[in-house]
Amino acid sequence: MVIRVENLIKKYDERTALDGLNFTVEDGDIYGFLGPNGAGKTTTIRILTGIIRADSGQVIIEGHDVFREIMEVKRLVNALPESNGYYEWMTAYEYIEFFSNLYEEKKSKQGILKLLDDVGLNGKEGHLIRSFSRGMKQRLGIARALINRPKLLFLDEPTNGLDPKGRRDIHDLLIDLNQKQGTTIFLSTHLLDDVERLCNRIAILNYGKIVRAGDLREMKGKGTIEDIFFLSTKEGAQ
Amino acid sequence: MKKSSLLLSIIFMAIIVNYTPASAASRIAVTINPPSIQANMGDTITYTGTITNSSDVEVSNIIAYISLANITQGKESPMDLEDWSANKAVKIETIPPHGTYEGKWPMRLIDSGSYVAYITVVDKNDNTPVSSMMSRLEIQRILRLNPHNVLPIAIGEPILIGLIFAAIALRRRKGIV
Amino acid sequence: MKTIYIMQKEIRESVLTPKGFLWYILTSIILSVLSYLFLTNSELSLLDQGQMLYMIMNFVTALGILIGLIFGADAFAGEIERGTLESLLLSPVNKTEVAMGKLGAALINWGIIFAISLPYLFVVCKGGQNLLFGIVYLAILGTLLTITFSAFSMGLSARIKSMKNSLIISFFIFLLAGSPIFLSAALRGTWFGRILDLINPFADAINTFDSVVIDNQGFGYQTGRVAIICGYTLLSLWFLKRSVSRLEM
Numbered sequence: 001m002v003i004r005v006e007n008l009i010k011k012y013d014e015r016t017a018l019d020g021l022n023f024t025v026e027d028g029d030i031y032g033f034l035g036p037n038g039a040g041k042t043t044t045i046r047i048l049t050g051i052i053r054a055d056s057g058q059v060i061i062e063g064h065d066v067f068r069e070i071m072e073v074k075r076l077v078n079a080l081p082e083s084n085g086y087y088e089w090m091t092a093y094e095y096i097e098f099f100s101n102l103y104e105e106k107k108s109k110q111g112i113l114k115l116l117d118d119v120g121l122n123g124k125e126g127h128l129i130r131s132f133s134r135g136m137k138q139r140l141g142i143a144r145a146l147i148n149r150p151k152l153l154f155l156d157e158p159t160n161g162l163d164p165k166g167r168r169d170i171h172d173l174l175i176d177l178n179q180k181q182g183t184t185i186f187l188s189t190h191l192l193d194d195v196e197r198l199c200n201r202i203a204i205l206n207y208g209k210i211v212r213a214g215d216l217r218e219m220k221g222k223g224t225i226e227d228i229f230f231l232s233t234k235e236g237a238q
Numbered sequence: 239m240k241k242s243s244l245l246l247s248i249i250f251m252a253i254i255v256n257y258t259p260a261s262a263a264s265r266i267a268v269t270i271n272p273p274s275i276q277a278n279m280g281d282t283i284t285y286t287g288t289i290t291n292s293s294d295v296e297v298s299n300i301i302a303y304i305s306l307a308n309i310t311q312g313k314e315s316p317m318d319l320e321d322w323s324a325n326k327a328v329k330i331e332t333i334p335p336h337g338t339y340e341g342k343w344p345m346r347l348i349d350s351g352s353y354v355a356y357i358t359v360v361d362k363n364d365n366t367p368v369s370s371m372m373s374r375l376e377i378q379r380i381l382r383l384n385p386h387n388v389l390p391i392a393i394g395e396p397i398l399i400g401l402i403f404a405a406i407a408l409r410r411r412k413g414i415v
Numbered sequence: 416m417k418t419i420y421i422m423q424k425e426i427r428e429s430v431l432t433p434k435g436f437l438w439y440i441l442t443s444i445i446l447s448v449l450s451y452l453f454l455t456n457s458e459l460s461l462l463d464q465g466q467m468l469y470m471i472m473n474f475v476t477a478l479g480i481l482i483g484l485i486f487g488a489d490a491f492a493g494e495i496e497r498g499t500l501e502s503l504l505l506s507p508v509n510k511t512e513v514a515m516g517k518l519g520a521a522l523i524n525w526g527i528i529f530a531i532s533l534p535y536l537f538v539v540c541k542g543g544q545n546l547l548f549g550i551v552y553l554a555i556l557g558t559l560l561t562i563t564f565s566a567f568s569m570g571l572s573a574r575i576k577s578m579k580n581s582l583i584i585s586f587f588i589f590l591l592a593g594s595p596i597f598l599s600a601a602l603r604g605t606w607f608g609r610i611l612d613l614i615n616p617f618a619d620a621i622n623t624f625d626s627v628v629i630d631n632q633g634f635g636y637q638t639g640r641v642a643i644i645c646g647y648t649l650l651s652l653w654f655l656k657r658s659v660s661r662l663e664m
Binding site for chain 2: 430431436439440443444446447448450451454455531534535538539541
């Protein structure tokens with residue numbers, strides 16, 4: 001088990017963002033974390049990656065308690081946040097080099113070039129990030145998230161705002177990562193197409209609660225993913 | 239006619255002799271030296287004022303101060319000596335009968351133009367202040383374009399910083415594909 | 416070590432982008448104009464060199480404080496608004512290391528401003544009294560004030576997470592710190608004015624410069640004011656640490 005979340009609660013003033021969340025993610029999963037906007041997906045990822053604190057509950061990642069051993073967890077996981085910003089004045093190479101320096105195992109020049117090559121940015125290492133398209137920036141963000149060869153990768157809406165080709169490229173990249181490098185992927189999205197193409201297990205989140213979770217193929221036997229999603233979020237609302 | 243003229247003269251003389259003037263003019267005189275100065279802006283000059291007590295009695299607690307008036311065409315005005323001189327006025331304790339007091343008034347020349355300087359003496363026992371003759375003061379403007387060799391720094395440093403950043407930007411642009 | 420990399424990143428950003436460059440060139444141009452006026456203007460040139468040194472020291476210190484406040488306001492709020500802070504915090508660095516890296520960069524920026532001002536100080540005040548003492552005091556008090564105001568502004572930036580609001584408050588603080596300039600000499604001479612001067616770290620610095628450069632007074636006269644500035648520096652660092660430890664996206 002890569003992730004175990006128990007009774008996770010997070011409140012912003014009076015609003016309950018996460019209301020007793022429980023789920024597990026297994027090694028090698030591409031775990032789809034679905035939900036409408038405002039369901040609590042980003043909050044969950046931020047808590048799981050130690051960016052924000054939860055009010056109560058427990059999160060264990062790779063055997064480490066996120067609330068007590070966050071530095072250990074940060075060495076094992078990485079993430080591409082939803083609205084990931086970039087130091088636009090840097091080149092792609094400088095960007096990866098800077099983040100690589102923040103880890104104990106710094107990447108060599110070859111290592112950085114290989115990483116950029118892996119995400120399809122070969123030959124772009126000397127380009128300023130400000131000249132990149134949104135798709136290229138997402139690839140660079142993924143490259144940054146792969147610096148520490150994470151066992152678990154959190155991706156928050158990684159295909160948002162991309163054109164169909166950009167989305168397909170990111171899909172291929174993630175499948176490749178999961179299958180060839182064995183990276184477990186926690187994919188937060190509200191795009192059902194992403195889920196169908198990538199995920200083996202899903203959880204549907206609504207109003208801070210998981211309203212349905214399980215194996216995607218089993219669920220699909222009961223209807224289309226779209227039907228399941230809308231039915232679940234409707235039930236959750238009720 | 240002659241008689242009457244003589245009589246008038248005698249009366250007039252009697253009046254003069256009997257009149258004890260309230261004015262100090264009769265017993266204090268003041269002179270300023272030098273009578274004219276030509277100097278440059280920024281120079282420091284010194285006026286010497288000589289106050290003479292020509293009477294048989296001692297004068298005490300008198301005040302002497304220097305004044306400057308701008309007489310440049312179109313700029314005629316009295317000057318505020320705030321920036322020009324730190325000691326504009328002196329209080330003189332006593333000047334003995336037929337004695338003199340010599341005071342110094344150093345002055346830093348702040349602005350160019352034509353001026354007159356004069357020293358005034360005020361005795362509290364008199365009604366009329368006594369002033370010296372006016373000393374003419376001509377101050378030349380001097381144009382100093384590079385004092386302290388400031389220009390190489392004032393022009394050079396911003397250019398140098400600009401060049402350094404231009405070089406960094408150029409080097410970076412060359413390095414970037 | 417991670418602090419050093421973050422500091423390097425910040426300095427590179429200052430040097431490679433107009434953000435820092437504009438400040439450096441602006442400092443240099445203003446000092447050029449000021450120096451030239453001091454030496455050639457009919458009235459200013461008659462100031463004695465100690466007075467000129469004192470005025471340039473005040474200006475450089477004020478500039479150091481202003482730049483510290485602006486860079487500080489950008490430190491966390493700017494990164495949050497540009498969406499870059501989350502990536503940084505996903506790396507195995509703690510928030511204090513990030514803050515220290517940014518504070519280090521603010522100090523390097525102050526160092527650059529100080530270095531830019533040195534040739535002007537030497538040219539304008541060549542042969543003047545207490546030039547070297549003045550420079551030493553400027554370096555020490557300028558550094559302490561840069562830490563004080565940058566750390567305060569960074570702490571504020573981490574708390575309110577809005578670049579615009581952080582900047583507005585920082586400018587207000589800057590005006591407040593510079594307020595002794597607007598007070599009349601008579602008001603500054605009263606007990607109320609003296610207390611205001613004493614509790615204002617910027618006023619403490621300029622009064623120390625005045626005492627050292629113009630009045631030729633030794634360190635013994637400065638200890639009280641320097642101690643107050645040191646106190647503010649420690650207080651600001653504590654505020655920064657506390658604000659950053661509470662920082663959430």
